[in-house]
Amino acid sequence: MPIHTTTADGIARIVLDAPPVNALTDALVDELLAALAAAGDDPAVRVVLLTSAVPRRFCAGLDLSALAGASPEQIAALLDKLYVRLAEVQTRLGKRSIAVVGGAARGGGMTLAIACDLVIAGRSASFGYPEIDVGLLPAIHFHHLHRIVGRHRAFDLLFTGRSFSADEAHGLGLVSRLVDDAALEAEALGLARQLAAKSPTAMRIGRAAFHAAVDAARIDGAAQAAATFCTLAVTPDGREGVAAYGEKRAPRWGG
Numbered sequence: 189m190p191i192h193t194t195t196a197d198g199i200a201r202i203v204l205d206a207p208p209v210n211a212l213t214d215a216l217v218d219e220l221l222a223a224l225a226a227a228g229d230d231p232a233v234r235v236v237l238l239t240s241a242v243p244r245r246f247c248a249g250l251d252l253s254a255l256a257g258a259s260p261e262q263i264a265a266l267l268d269k270l271y272v273r274l275a276e277v278q279t280r281l282g283k284r285s286i287a288v289v290g291g292a293a294r295g296g297g298m299t300l301a302i303a304c305d306l307v308i309a310g311r312s313a314s315f316g317y318p319e320i321d322v323g324l325l326p327a328i329h330f331h332h333l334h335r336i337v338g339r340h341r342a343f344d345l346l347f348t349g350r351s352f353s354a355d356e357a358h359g360l361g362l363v364s365r366l367v368d369d370a371a372l373e374a375e376a377l378g379l380a381r382q383l384a385a386k387s388p389t390a391m392r393i394g395r396a397a398f399h400a401a402v403d404a405a406r407i408d409g410a411a412q413a414a415a416t417f418c419t420l421a422v423t424p425d426g427r428e429g430v431a432a433y434g435e436k437r438a439p440r441w442g443g
Contacts, residue, residue, distance in 0.1 A: 191219035192241070193226070198229040198234040198384040199377070200283075205241040209248035212296045217269045220300075223275055228281045234384040234391070236281065238304055239288035242349055246287075246313070249295025250323065256430050260422045267414040267433045270296055271328045275410045277397050278303045288376040289313045291368065294351070299328055305361065305395070308376050309354040310369035315362065316351035317378045323439060325430025327416040331409035335402075336361050 190206035190213070202223045204210040227233045240246045250270070255263060260443075278285065287304040294316050301307050315327040326346060334342040338359040345352070358366040367375045383391070420426045424442050432439035 189215040189219065191223050193223045195227075195230065195233060197381070198232060199237060199380045200230070200233045201237070203239055203241050204228065204247055205249040207242050209245050209292075210240055210297070211248050211251035212270065212300075213251045213254055214265075214266055214269075217266065217274075221269060221273055222279040224274075224277045224281060224285075228277070228283060232251050234388055235285055235380040236283050237288055237380055238285065238300065239376070240291065244291035244292070244312070245293050246289045247297030247300055247309045248292065249297050249318075251342065252393070252430050252433050255421060256427075256434055260399070260418060263421050264414065264418045267417050270299060271414040271417075273302055274299065275328075275403075275407050277390075279396075279403065279407060282395070284380075284391060284395065286376060286380060286383075287362075288372060288435075289315075289354075290372050292316075292351075295319050302329075302332070302362065304410060307364045308379065309357065309363045310372040310373065311354055311366060312369050313354040313357075314351050315354070315357045316349065317346050317352070318349045320347055320349040321429070322433045323420070323423075323425040323441070325417060326418055327413035328406065328410060330416075331413060332403070332406040339428040340395040343386065368418075 191274060192203040192205055194201050206216055227236045240331040285306045289301055289307060289309040290313060292314050293301050295318055298315060298317060317329060319326045333346065341360065354363060354366055357363045365375060373427040427438045428441065
């Protein structure tokens with residue numbers, strides 16, 4: 189199973205476990221949405237931790253090998269889950285959520301992390317939006333990234349596709365807390381316990397009000413972002429980029 193969930197002391201741990209890189213497939217995204225919904229419905233859960241069991245990897249993003257042979261309808265269904273339904277499930281969660289990033293987060297992995305309320309990263313973690321390198325776009329991040337890091341820095345990250353360090357991510361405001369790798373789990377659990385000790389009613393109502401105030405653009409733009417990704421994915425350049433990635437060669441863009 190690509191997802192494991194355990195619950196103790198009011199904390200649900202949702203663990204990505206799909207070696208080698210936790211690539212996002214239909215099955216993994218379905219299980220993640222189900223695990224988040226179950227945590228939201230469980231009155232014993234007050235905080236959700238999203239983490240990885242794969243060493244040095246949080247999530248590499250979409251499984252591009254699956255995209256290579258997918259129909260437009262299949263691509264649209266997957267992006268609807270990753271963009272629209274994930275935004276809906278996280279918004280309705282009613283519990284605090286913490287992404288615990290101890291390795292590489294790329295593309296759709298950034299979507300999973302930033303959808304959480306807090307992001308804690310180890311110093312060796314790294315981040316990036318590499319979709320542009322395969323002729324695709326991380327369209328959901330167009331709606332919120334500029335509000336976090338500023339317009340020009342957002343354009344830099346989204347359109348160069350470069351990877352960047354946890355130190356830079358923390359400086360940009362994409363990471364809430366940056367800790368030594370060895371202290372990552374303890375820091376995440378400590379923060380989870382601190383949040384779990386608060387009034388669940390105040391936290392639930394406060395979280396909903398906070399999301400309504402700051403996340404409207406991301407939530408409202410999720411369907412548009414999914415459509416943008418899907419439109420591009422079935423163009424000749426989109427197909428070529430994914431094929432080149434699978435064949436480990438430089439893409440030959442047609443434009």
